[in-house]
Amino acid sequence: MDQRLSLVTLGVNDLDRARDFYVALGWEPGPSPEHIVFFQTGGMVVALWERMALAVDSGIEIDDEDDDTPGSGDVWGGKVLGLNVGSAGEVDEQMESAKAAGAEILRPACTRFWGGYSGVFTDPDGHVWEIAYNPYWTVTDDGQTLLGDGRG
Incomplete structure (x- = not known):
């Protein structure tokens, strides 16, 4: 794969x-x-x-909270979608855009223990998004996020 x-x-x-x-x-x-x-x-x-x-x-039984199928039940499935950007300022801009569009802010953008800067919001259906600036990663002009040296 x-x-x-x-x-x-x-x-x-x-x-x-x-x-x-x-x-x-x-x-x-x-x-x-x-x-x-x-x-x-x-x-x-x-x-x-x-x-x-x-x-x-x-193949998920969404109506049955007790179903043994992974991901079953009407609860959050443990996913966070990420958008990496090139600066802390871009994080703030993206978070403001999300808020203006109707997002619920779960964690306002702030400096993180790992050395970066990020904020978290949910869309109207509760899908969790993190907008992050990681100084140890590279975000290319074409939007690729390239892993750094493992510090962030």
């Missing part, structure tokens, strides 16, 4: 609301089939799909 991320699919409760949120962040929807929205995000894609359809497609 290639060591890269090429698609993140978010299960959403209201596809129109979710699309409107990401458009308010400044994202442009790409060509998409009915009932799903794709966004080209640099060298990868983010998809929005109705949560129950995604659950069924993934």
Whole structure:
């Protein structure tokens, strides 16, 4: 398997609301089939799909809190999506854009113990995002995030 991320699919409760949120962040929807929205995000894609359809497609029993299937139940599945940027100032700008679009700020941007600067928010469906500046990593002009020396 290639060591890269090429698609993140978010299960959403209201596809129109979710699309409107990401458009308010400044994202442009790409060509998409009915009932799903794709966004080209640099060298990868983010998809929005109705949560129950995604659950069924993934084999997750969302209505049964006691199901043994990994990821089952109507709870957060333990995912945090990250956006790395080139400076602390860019973190602040991205966090302000998210807030203006309707995000709930979980952790305002601040200096972090690992030497960087980051903030955390959720979108309208509770998906958690971290916007981060890591001084030990490189963010290329084409949006790639390159790991540094392991300090951050």
